[in-house]
Amino acid sequence: MSKLERIHAFMAVVEQNGFAAAARKEGVSTAAMSRQVARLESDLKAELLQRTTRQLSLTEIGAEYYQHAKKALAELAEAEIAISDSRSEPTGILSITSSRYFAIKYLLPRLPEFMALNPKLKIKVELAERFPDLTLENIDLIFGVSMEGPATLIRRRVATTRYILCASPAYLEKYGEPRIPADLSKYHYITHSMRKPDNVVTFKNNKKIYVEPILWLNDSRAMCECAIQGMGIVKLHDYILAAALEKGSLVEILPKFSECEQPVYLYYQQSRYLQPKIRRFIDFYTSDNPTK
Structure with a gap:
């Protein structure tokens, strides 16, 4: 008799509220059902059911074990269905x-x-x-x-x-190009409104510089466009900035301090x-x- 069968017998007894009813449902003798539950309790070294001549009830450990077993068997059944479905075409x-x-x-x-x-x-x-x-x-x-x-x-x-820090050529011509990360605090910074915190720029080796944003936007494309228009410095992912960098509309700044790939x-x-x-x-x- 497998462990899974003993667990199934225990759950049947609980759900049918008795050994006799569980045995009838499973098509076995009451004695066989009782032996399976007793063997499970022996395996676990714990009493799962309190038995009297008139009443059957779960112990505290038995109630906890029943909930875990019920969840595990439900997940097993779901897995079997999913494995069966995997042989068919996804819809x-x-x-x-x-x-x-x-x-x-x-x-x-x-x-x-x-x-x-x-x-x-x-x-x-x-x-x-x-x-x-x-x-x-x-x-x-x-x-x-x-x-x-x-x-x-x-x-x-x-x-x-990877993140790239950049600005337009016109902006850099007007304000000069920052040489080290600490210089950023002197420049206009455009940030994403969902960034938390929104006033920190991270560089290589997790070095953080605090800035004071002048513009918050909730769209990366809009941030890129504002930088192209010379409104300030922006930090965005490479795939967002690729076209603007290739055209020369934006110029990468502080590249040797940039973060590693993400x-x-x-x-x-x-x-x-x-x-x-x-x-x-x-x-x-x-x-x-x-x-x-």
Whole structure:
């Protein structure tokens, strides 16, 4: 008799409120049902049930064990269903949240291939610079850069990026170029309204310089445009600034002090990984990914 069968017998006794009723439901003798529960108690070296001639009740340990066992068996059943489903083609809608520029740079270029491989799957992409609540908003996946999410989330690296500090040539001509990080406190600084703290610029070796922002925006593209217009210094990811730097609209400053590369992660709920649509997407974007 396996441990799993003994656990199942114990749960049946609890749920049927007695050995005789549980035995009838499972199609075995009352004596056999009693032996299975007794063997489980012996394995655990703990009394799970209080038995009298008139009443059967759970001990404190028994009640706790029942709740854990119920949850474990439910998860096992869910896993078996998911494994069975994985042999079939993913269907339904896959909901993804990503920042606009990361989606353009990394997510969207590979999306046609992924959708061709999974023709029954539909994709919903929300472009937003925020960390949503996956459960409340029914979102399956989030792309983000080193963001701290709830402990229930798992993250997988899909790419790398780095922050670049830059300004327009006109701004630097007017105010001069900073030579060391400490010089930044003398310049106009444009920041993102979601950054916390919003008045700190981090450099190599985690060196922090405090600045006084003059402009807060909640959109990276708008921040880039304000810097191009000569309104101040901005710090954004390389994939956001690439076009402006290539055109010469912006110039990188203090490059030798810049932070190391940062990983870009794909976040998802551990409990949802077994869903075929989510597992298929994660495997596709983390296997042989040229952006890593």
